Amino acid sequence: MTYKATAFFDLDGTLLDDKSQVRPEIKEAMTQLKENNILPVIATGRTEVEVAAIMKEANIDSDIIMNGAFIRVAGDIIFSDVYDKELIKEVYDAVKENNDVISFYNEKEIWCNAHNEFLLGAYDFIHTPVPPIDPEGYLTKPVNMLLVLGQDNDTYYTSQFPQLNFYRNTPFSLDTVKKTVSKGNAVKILQEKLQLTDVPSYAFGDGPNDLALFEACDIKIAMGNAVDVLKEKADFITKKNTEGGIIHALKHFELI
Known part of the structure; x- marks a missing residue:
């Protein structure tokens, strides 16, 4: 057309x-x-x-x-565009150190490593279901985007991962994709x-x-x-x- x-x-x-x-x-x-x-x-x-x-x-x-x-x-x-598994692991470890939570995304599904108040708040904010927990799912499934669930560590993540963009689109979450x-x-x-x-x-x-x-x-x-x-x-x-x-x-x- x-x-x-x-x-x-x-x-x-x-x-x-x-x-x-x-x-x-x-x-x-x-x-x-x-x-x-x-x-x-x-x-x-x-x-x-x-x-x-x-x-x-x-x-x-x-x-x-x-x-x-x-x-x-x-x-x-x-x-x-698919995330490298090693980079996912680095972000995942940083998220856990900060007592935040992470969600993993591809076009077919969403899953997370745990549920906390920020995760529940984020999905309620956009009126979508809370994703299931599957902490090691990223090892076998493609991941296009990460969502960091937390409120106070934006500066830390930005400085720790200069190769990534962090977009705060809700009070509870940071959309996380590669700089490219x-x-x-x-x-x-x-x-x-x-x-x-x-x-x-x-x-x-x-x-x-x-x-x-x-x-x-x-x-x-x-x-x-x-x-x-x-x-x-x-x-x-x-x-x-x-x-x-x-x-x-x-x-x-x-x-x-």
Whole structure:
């Protein structure tokens, strides 16, 4: 298919409402985008097991997940970046030393080494099930992203692992990916593989992990509820996610 544009949507605080749900008007807008030959892509820190129902409800079948570690377009996998086992072990040991907890992610499943108040708080915050405990699962299963569950050790992890990016996306958790992985790099990979480098791209986001997404896209749209640093980079600040911000922006740019 020949696309006229691409549109990349963060989920929490952007495409979803305050209950992490897809409102009917969002599904209608995504369907209209596709009818207009515009490719809608979810770009999120979550993985597919967490967003499968959301994607179905929103009528979107393309995603950049785990902050850019995995890409699927129209049902086909086009990129997957996997952690080295030795590096996982180093992060795992550091997490345990700090009395924090760690979750492991690939596109099919999530598991963790233990349950604590931060883990329970993190998954409740995004309205998703608590993952099962499997401390040694990373030894036999691929891992694309790690989630560090804790609140007070951000500086320690950043200094201890300069080869990693740590994104605090909830009060309880740090999304953890390699420095070479980001939503922005994933956009570039998608564009190159689908030969869409000359097609206009639109980014919709609200959080600090959307900065790389903004840098990779032509038009940067910050939600009304976005963090200030993202609003400063935006070409357009739309309404809040709970006030029809997505629809407002899509109509503003005449995408629907």
